[in-house]
Amino acid sequence: MAVTVTIYDVAREAGVSMATVSRVVNNNPNVKPQTRKKVFEAIERLGYRPNAVARGLASKKTTTVGVVIPDISNPIFSEVARGIEDIANMYHYNIILCNADKKKEKEIRVINTLLEKQVDGLLFMGGVVTEDHIQAFKTSSVPVVLCATADEKHIIPSVDIDHEKAAYDSVNVLIQNGHRNIAMISGTLQDPANGFARYQGYRRALEEAGIPLNEDYVRVGNYRYESGLEVTKYFLSLDERPTAIFAANDEMAIGAIHTLQDSGLKVPDDMSVISVDNIRMASMVRPELTTVAQPMYDIGAVAMRLLTKLMNKETKDASELSQVVLPHEVIHRNSVAQR
Amino acid sequence: MAVTVTIYDVAREAGVSMATVSRVVNNNPNVKPQTRKKVFEAIERLGYRPNAVARGLASKKTTTVGVVIPDISNPIFSEVARGIEDIANMYHYNIILCNADKKKEKEIRVINTLLEKQVDGLLFMGGVVTEDHIQAFKTSSVPVVLCATADEKHIIPSVDIDHEKAAYDSVNVLIQNGHRNIAMISGTLQDPANGFARYQGYRRALEEAGIPLNEDYVRVGNYRYESGLEVTKYFLSLDERPTAIFAANDEMAIGAIHTLQDSGLKVPDDMSVISVDNIRMASMVRPELTTVAQPMYDIGAVAMRLLTKLMNKETKDASELSQVVLPHEVIHRNSVAQR
DNA sequence: CTGTTAGCGCCTTCAG
DNA sequence: CTGAAGGCGCTAACAG
Numbered sequence: 001m002a003v004t005v006t007i008y009d010v011a012r013e014a015g016v017s018m019a020t021v022s023r024v025v026n027n028n029p030n031v032k033p034q035t036r037k038k039v040f041e042a043i044e045r046l047g048y049r050p051n052a053v054a055r056g057l058a059s060k061k062t063t064t065v066g067v068v069i070p071d072i073s074n075p076i077f078s079e080v081a082r083g084i085e086d087i088a089n090m091y092h093y094n095i096i097l098c099n100a101d102k103k104k105e106k107e108i109r110v111i112n113t114l115l116e117k118q119v120d121g122l123l124f125m126g127g128v129v130t131e132d133h134i135q136a137f138k139t140s141s142v143p144v145v146l147c148a149t150a151d152e153k154h155i156i157p158s159v160d161i162d163h164e165k166a167a168y169d170s171v172n173v174l175i176q177n178g179h180r181n182i183a184m185i186s187g188t189l190q191d192p193a194n195g196f197a198r199y200q201g202y203r204r205a206l207e208e209a210g211i212p213l214n215e216d217y218v219r220v221g222n223y224r225y226e227s228g229l230e231v232t233k234y235f236l237s238l239d240e241r242p243t244a245i246f247a248a249n250d251e252m253a254i255g256a257i258h259t260l261q262d263s264g265l266k267v268p269d270d271m272s273v274i275s276v277d278n279i280r281m282a283s284m285v286r287p288e289l290t291t292v293a294q295p296m297y298d299i300g301a302v303a304m305r306l307l308t309k310l311m312n313k314e315t316k317d318a319s320e321l322s323q324v325v326l327p328h329e330v331i332h333r334n335s336v337a338q339r
Numbered sequence: 340m341a342v343t344v345t346i347y348d349v350a351r352e353a354g355v356s357m358a359t360v361s362r363v364v365n366n367n368p369n370v371k372p373q374t375r376k377k378v379f380e381a382i383e384r385l386g387y388r389p390n391a392v393a394r395g396l397a398s399k400k401t402t403t404v405g406v407v408i409p410d411i412s413n414p415i416f417s418e419v420a421r422g423i424e425d426i427a428n429m430y431h432y433n434i435i436l437c438n439a440d441k442k443k444e445k446e447i448r449v450i451n452t453l454l455e456k457q458v459d460g461l462l463f464m465g466g467v468v469t470e471d472h473i474q475a476f477k478t479s480s481v482p483v484v485l486c487a488t489a490d491e492k493h494i495i496p497s498v499d500i501d502h503e504k505a506a507y508d509s510v511n512v513l514i515q516n517g518h519r520n521i522a523m524i525s526g527t528l529q530d531p532a533n534g535f536a537r538y539q540g541y542r543r544a545l546e547e548a549g550i551p552l553n554e555d556y557v558r559v560g561n562y563r564y565e566s567g568l569e570v571t572k573y574f575l576s577l578d579e580r581p582t583a584i585f586a587a588n589d590e591m592a593i594g595a596i597h598t599l600q601d602s603g604l605k606v607p608d609d610m611s612v613i614s615v616d617n618i619r620m621a622s623m624v625r626p627e628l629t630t631v632a633q634p635m636y637d638i639g640a641v642a643m644r645l646l647t648k649l650m651n652k653e654t655k656d657a658s659e660l661s662q663v664v665l666p667h668e669v670i671h672r673n674s675v676a677q678r
Numbered sequence: 679c680t681g682t683t684a685g686c687g688c689c690t691t692c693a694g
Numbered sequence: 695c696t697g698a699a700g701g702c703g704c705t706a707a708c709a710g
Contacts, residue, residue: 054703073421393687
């Protein structure tokens with residue numbers, strides 16, 4: 001294992017001062033090309049590699065941002081993460097990634113360790129953003145942006161879609177196709193920013209169409225395939241079956257399609273299915289899933305871009321750009337039929 | 340934004356020296372309970388948060404490990420990443436995550452920036468491990484372990500499955516079910532550790548069964564759904580169609596199933612499909628995919644565990660535990676039929 | 679254009 | 695059990 005060579009060694013080797021070495025390493029233009037060359041050669045010869053930790057301590061910048069994510073193995077979040085990464089890269093930031101499983105306690109803990117690591121900024125995607133979260137963010141001396149979520153009071157900058165509207169638009173596709181018996185596989189209703197918002201969108205769409213809400217037609221799942229499977233079985237057991245199912249996310253919708261098919265029903269002829277998300281898998285099922293696309297990658301990318309601005313203080317007090325709502329779009333595929 | 344409070348402030352507030360504060364923060368037992376209490380109170384009062392960067396500089400440990408990953412949004416890798424994260428967490432390490440898209444140049448670049456950040460260890464999953472990679476690893480003063488890949492000469496510690504054997508076992512399922520016209524949708528043949536190994540497994544299975552290799556039956560895809568779709572169309576255009584398809588990964592297998600179904604064929608009655616990976620999606624298609632499970636999560640977890648040992652020098656020279664091959668397992672579902 | 683000099687915030691001997 | 699002092703490797707004024 002090579003002994004660590006420091007800026008001082010390079011300085012000696014090149015016959016200059018460490019300040020000069022620092023300058024060339026940091027691309028400071030105030031160095032004579034000749035000296036620069038000498039220094040580079042010394043660096044090469046010694047295999048010098050700048051110590052980012054020391055640099056961070058001295059400069060108070062680490063060029064890394066912290067990302068707290070519910071679960072990296074969930075396609076929704078990993079796609080967002082990919083957007084974050086790409087933009088971070090573009091601006092020469094690195095990413096410290098922490099799973100927090102939507103557990104409040106764990107979220108707060110990782111926020112703190114990230115802050116201890118002196119990240120230059122923080123991207124938070126998680127479950128509910130509570131008062132405690134906001135409190136934690138307030139102790140931060142670096143900017144924070146919420147990603148694919150938002151706090152109820154909108155006091156923290158965030159990048160998200162309008163979940164209520166997305167659900168509303170989704171259900172409306174069904175309504176415009178003549179459906180009136182529309183069931184919903186919901187996510188948890190405890191999350192105002194997401195689960196509950198989608199439920200609200202469902203209700204509003206029905207209401208505006210003059211369709212009374214049927215309690216039997218709403219069941220809560222956990223966003224996973226299996227719960228889509230289960231809840232749909234329940235809907236099939238009803239005396240008056242729905243003619244269409246709106247799922248709060250694609251995974252549950254795919255589950256719905258499969259229990260329908262497993263029961264000998266045809267989708268969409270016998271029953272329509274729609275949802276929101278548009279994960280890659282949505283076009284990897286038969287029939288391909290009609291859904292409302294949530295621009296995951298962009299959410300990550302835009303959030304990271306916003307964060308870079310905040311970190312560079314390009315924007316005043318974060319109030320102008322602070323609440324970004326990205327557009328969603330219904331993707332018509334083959335899981336919805338006229339009725 | 341709160342001004343930064345340092346260990347010195349805490350010392351003054353608690354009426355002790357900074358050494359003592361350092362001790363309590365680091366859980367050093369040599370502190371009188373009373374003093375410890377005083378210090379904790381001061382910490383609380385001031386909202387002190389240790390600066391991990393300064394600590395890293397002084398102690399030469401950062402408690403973070405670098406992970407280079409081809410693409411975080413690919414379910415295979417994100418599942419591995421999840422295993423890494425969980426174990427890292429357990430040992431109080433954080434993760435710096437870098438996508439490198441299997442581009443050699445980018446991989447080398449991120450390896451270097453990770454090393455500059457003074458990570459305590461490095462986990463590498465990527466494309467081919469070349470001589471240049473090995474060279475880069477050798478400049479590292481911290482341990483490196485390969486994850487879901489391996490170098491040809493096996494000089495770097497690694498955790499992986501036996502890809503050749505996995506493919507062999509997979510194809511054998513087909514053979515045992517009476518298939519002899521077995522086509523393969525391969526991945527790139529340029530990657531000895533993975534793509535080529537799986538192809539070799541296919542060949543060996545055929546050979547041992549006395550089935551001659553038919554060149555028309557092997558086509559290279561890119562591991563993605565779409566290429567599964569495409570290659571299968573080609574197979575369907577053949578005069579003598581195969582009766583079964585072995586895909587190098589699940590995604591392409593799912594593509595295969597769908598072009599089969601889109602052509603009015605029944606899977607597995609008209610044609611069988613098998614592959615290797617066992618991503619979650621494998622049980623989220625109809626018919627559910629028979630495949631050889633690659634323990635992604637475990638690969639990540641075991642690799643991270645091995646790395647912790649190396650970082651703590653629990654193991655001599657990494658030679659004992661250094662080449663871990665995890666078992667794979669065929670998962671019988673519904674995409675393969677007797678013939 | 680280049681060198682000198684202080685720190686950055688903390689850990690870690692070494693004394694006491 | 696506790697304090698003093700010297701770095702860790704680098705950046706950032708400040709001179710020259």
